[in-house]
Amino acid sequence: GEGPSLRRMRAYLEMMVYDPDLITDDIVEERFAASMASDPSIAEGGVHRPPGEQVWRDLDRIGASTLVVWGRDNRVQGYDNALFMLNRIPDAQVHVYGRTGLWVPFERRDEFNRLVLAFLQSSAG
Helix, strand or coil: CCCCCHHHHHHHHHHHCCCHHHCCHHHHHHHHHHHHHHCHHHCCCCCCCCCCCCHHHHHHHCCCCEEEEEECCCCCCCCHHHHHHHHHCCCEEEEEECCCCCCHHHHCHHHHHHHHHHHHHHHHC
16 A cells, blocks of 8 residues: 555554553654564565464363463454453453453553563562
């Protein structure tokens, strides 16, 4: 299409979160710069596509305790995906945040950090 731009980055980031007012000009510029630095082919019109590997088929093989964190209002993948993982990963727990989109660590920073630290501490013992 029209190639990378700050406008397209803003639209993408606003789609990722529950509350688009969280997305500031500074965040848009930071994420745009990071995306351009991580894959220079983007600036040349390259398209980033995730690998075609269907890892969901191997979820039952995960042996480690697993924490799945999800935003209920994720517009990219619904929280039924988190429940799918819960049902397939043998030692899994799921935490779903309401009024939260795809970018849980950004939208729920303090709560997310407490949850992950508690999980890691309980898994280490």
